[in-house]
Amino acid sequence: MTFTDWLRADRLPHIWCSGCSNGTILNCTLAAVEAEGWDRDRTVFVSGIGCSSRAPGYVATDSLHTTHGRALAFATGVKLAEPSLNVVVFTGDGDLAAIGGNHFIHACRRNVDMTVVCMNNLIYGMTGGQGSPTTPLGALSTTTPYGASEPAFDLVALAVAAGANHVARWTAYHVKELEKAVKTGLETPGLSFIEVRAGCPTNYGRKNRIREVTDMADHFRTRSMLKTKYDRLVAEGKPVPADAIVVGEFVRRANPAMGVAP
Amino acid sequence: MTRIEFMQGNAASAEGALAAGCRFFGGYPITPSTEVAELMARKMPKLGGVFVQMEDEIASIAAVIGAAWTGKKAMTATSGPGFSLMLENIGFAIMTETPLVIVNVQRGGPSTGQPTMSAQGDMLQCRFGSHGDMAILALAPDSVQEMYDLTVKAFNLAERFRCPAFLMADEIIGHMRERIDVPDRVEVVDRKPFVPGRLPFEADDDRVPGFPTFGQGHHTHVTGLTHDARGYPVTTDPAMHDALVRRLVGKVEDARREIADYRVTNPDAEVVFICYGAPARTVRQLVADRPDDGIGVLRLRLVWPFPEHALAEFPNARAFVVPEQNLGQIAREVERHVRVPVIPVSKLGGELHTPDELARVYEEVRAR
Ligand SMILES: Cc1ncc(C[n+]2csc(CCOP(=O)(O)OP(=O)(O)O)c2C)c(N)n1
Ligand code: SF4
Ligand SMILES: [Mg+2]
Numbered sequence: 001m002t003f004t005d006w007l008r009a010d011r012l013p014h015i016w017c018s019g020c021s022n023g024t025i026l027n028c029t030l031a032a033v034e035a036e037g038w039d040r041d042r043t044v045f046v047s048g049i050g051c052s053s054r055a056p057g058y059v060a061t062d063s064l065h066t067t068h069g070r071a072l073a074f075a076t077g078v079k080l081a082e083p084s085l086n087v088v089v090f091t092g093d094g095d096l097a098a099i100g101g102n103h104f105i106h107a108c109r110r111n112v113d114m115t116v117v118c119m120n121n122l123i124y125g126m127t128g129g130q131g132s133p134t135t136p137l138g139a140l141s142t143t144t145p146y147g148a149s150e151p152a153f154d155l156v157a158l159a160v161a162a163g164a165n166h167v168a169r170w171t172a173y174h175v176k177e178l179e180k181a182v183k184t185g186l187e188t189p190g191l192s193f194i195e196v197r198a199g200c201p202t203n204y205g206r207k208n209r210i211r212e213v214t215d216m217a218d219h220f221r222t223r224s225m226l227k228t229k230y231d232r233l234v235a236e237g238k239p240v241p242a243d244a245i246v247v248g249e250f251v252r253r254a255n256p257a258m259g260v261a262p
Numbered sequence: 263m264t265r266i267e268f269m270q271g272n273a274a275s276a277e278g279a280l281a282a283g284c285r286f287f288g289g290y291p292i293t294p295s296t297e298v299a300e301l302m303a304r305k306m307p308k309l310g311g312v313f314v315q316m317e318d319e320i321a322s323i324a325a326v327i328g329a330a331w332t333g334k335k336a337m338t339a340t341s342g343p344g345f346s347l348m349l350e351n352i353g354f355a356i357m358t359e360t361p362l363v364i365v366n367v368q369r370g371g372p373s374t375g376q377p378t379m380s381a382q383g384d385m386l387q388c389r390f391g392s393h394g395d396m397a398i399l400a401l402a403p404d405s406v407q408e409m410y411d412l413t414v415k416a417f418n419l420a421e422r423f424r425c426p427a428f429l430m431a432d433e434i435i436g437h438m439r440e441r442i443d444v445p446d447r448v449e450v451v452d453r454k455p456f457v458p459g460r461l462p463f464e465a466d467d468d469r470v471p472g473f474p475t476f477g478q479g480h481h482t483h484v485t486g487l488t489h490d491a492r493g494y495p496v497t498t499d500p501a502m503h504d505a506l507v508r509r510l511v512g513k514v515e516d517a518r519r520e521i522a523d524y525r526v527t528n529p530d531a532e533v534v535f536i537c538y539g540a541p542a543r544t545v546r547q548l549v550a551d552r553p554d555d556g557i558g559v560l561r562l563r564l565v566w567p568f569p570e571h572a573l574a575e576f577p578n579a580r581a582f583v584v585p586e587q588n589l590g591q592i593a594r595e596v597e598r599h600v601r602v603p604v605i606p607v608s609k610l611g612g613e614l615h616t617p618d619e620l621a622r623v624y625e626e627v628r629a630r
Contacts, residue, residue, distance in 0.1 A: 040479075040481065041477065042477055044477070046328070056483070057483055057485065057494070057495065060481050061481055062331075062474075062476040062477065062480065062482050062483075062484075063482075064331060064484045065483065065484065065485035065486065065487070066324065066327075066351075066486065067350055067351055067354050070324045073320065073321035073322075073324035073328075074327060075328060076314070076316070076324075076325050076328065077286070077314075077325030077328025077330075078328035078329065078331060078332055078476065080286075080312050080314055080329070081285075081286050081334045081336070082329075082332035082334075084477070085332065085476065085477050102317055102318065106316075106317040
């Protein structure tokens with residue numbers, strides 16, 4: 001088997017725009033699930049609403065495409081009711097951190113044994129490019145036409161503080177690292193949260209001068225800084241770029257978790 | 263065989279749920295329903311079930327739906343403010359044909375209103391509250407016994423129709439303590455199993471599809487989007503949407519005669535009381551106080567789908583009197599079906615109608 005066996009061939013082509021990162025992130029996740037040797041019959045993909053949340057619809061397993069923001073609450077029900085099932089959640093920045101923010105911190109606190117992959121494109125993609133809680137200060141969107149004036153959430157810091165057992169951040173450029181991080185997430189009992197910086201050329205890139213897919217890849221490559229390096233610079237009192245995307249593993253721990261298969 | 267107990271209404275509902283096979287409870291505390299959750303928290307783990315206190319009612323109903331897809335019978339319990347929060351996901355359950363039970367122990371609204379006082383103000387909200395056209399099942403207990411019996415029934419209806427079923431209780435019945443006969447075993451209906459080879463949302467003649475439980479290799483896609491029989495989203499085909507919504511509504515509404523559950527007293531009466539829930543107790547007292555008057559009573563145990571044919575059980579009716587703890591929510595429904603006057607007797611604030619109050623209305627209507 002390869003990861004493509006996990007795709008619902010009869011649902012392709014997908015709805016995502018050309019140049020969208022979501023397909024890459026789906027592939028990386030499925031590659032990890034396949035490498036982990038998970039059983040398609042015993043794996044459930046759950047999501048909320050958004051472009052990102054369409055991902056489970058393309059996976060050939062049981063899949064639950066729910067309401068906006070509530071994926072983690074639905075997934076909690078699935079996992080606690082039947083801990084022997086493997087549960088993976090796909091979500092977006094709006095889905096997870098705006099309307100679903102409360103469920104996010106509580107799922108991390110409960111440390112429910114599942115892997116959460118957030119396709120963070122810094123925008124509401126599906127509804128046409130409105131600002132989200134992760135839209136950076138100054139960035140343009142249809143609801144921040146003069147530049148975002150609200151500070152953004154750091155999703156990784158939130159997940160660490162709320163209690164998730166495994167937290168990582170990568171970008172859609174880092175396909176190998178992402179696959180590895182997801183695999184670690186699948187193996188870690190408790191909640192694993194993986195933020196993936198994702199490109200939305202249609203609604204974010206176009207407005208914020210990262211128009212071409214190659215521009216987005218360059219952006220991710222040049223702005224990313226490994227957490228180890230970032231921490232070292234900070235420790236040495238050296239300057240760090242304000243717009244650095246800090247990537248890597250932020251926490252891996254074995255705190256008590258819920259819904260772990262016996 | 264039955265066991266006689268002295269029990270609180272909310273406790274009886276929880277016991278009924280467990281007897282019906284409920285093995286997942288997700289909830290959030292709210293007066294006057296909290297005792298349901300507390301009893302579940304104590305008993306569920308001992309039965310190998312799951313109790314989880316979620317972060318709010320939106321999460322509670324979401325977790326219940328998730329659990330239901332693993333094959334569990336699942337429920338939550340709440341009151342007005344929590345019920346309002348659940349509405350979007352109730353629509354999701356309807357659209358995805360997820361069987362589940364919601365106990366709503368009604369209190370005075372709008373808003374936070376009267377947390378400890380009884381009301382029946384959510385009778386239309388449960389029927390029409392979520393967006394879009396829909397059908398649901400709603401039962402209204404008038405005693406501790408019925409808190410038990412109708413919770414069992416709610417599970418059985420939810421399972422049969424793959425549709426949310428509501429136990430629309432009220433604070434008076436939820437918090438009342440009285441004698442109850444607890445049966446040794448109850449009749450239990452299970453959701454129809456999925457037949458491999460069929461499509462996951464392909465309905466039978468009863469318009470209900472078999473349930474493709476998660477984890478059994480059916481690889482079912484479940485979405486709140488308009489979907490085809492495979493479960494795949496098809497959102498711009500008018501005929502597909504029309505057929506789906508009509509099936510979801512029709513599978514419940516068209517069974518209204520068969521599943522109707524009501525009690526008729528004095529069918530020859532000219533003045534007929536229509537009641538459900540706590541006000542039914544006052545009506546019962548009124549009838550007992552005036553045995554020679556032959557007062558008619560239609561008591562609804564299943565309120566939705568509304569058993570409109572039951573009104574014809576009273577061929578001589580000159581008027582229907584509807585005492586409710588709201589401003590005439592079911593009276594309005596009765597009006598749609600009859601040509602004679604319908605007189606709502608609304609009582610807000612949490613207290614029951616007194617027999618005297620109903621007697622005055624009765625005499626006034628009789629004299630017309
Ligand atoms: C309750 C509710 N409010 C609003 C919407 C409209 N809506 C659909 S998707 C979306 C935002 C999605 O953004 P995000 O989660 O970042 O996903 P993306 O499309 O960017 O992947 C919104 C607001 C909805 N479906 N439901
Ligand atoms: S709008 Fe953006 S996030 Fe949505 S599919 Fe297109 S590129 Fe991807
Ligand atoms: Mg987004």
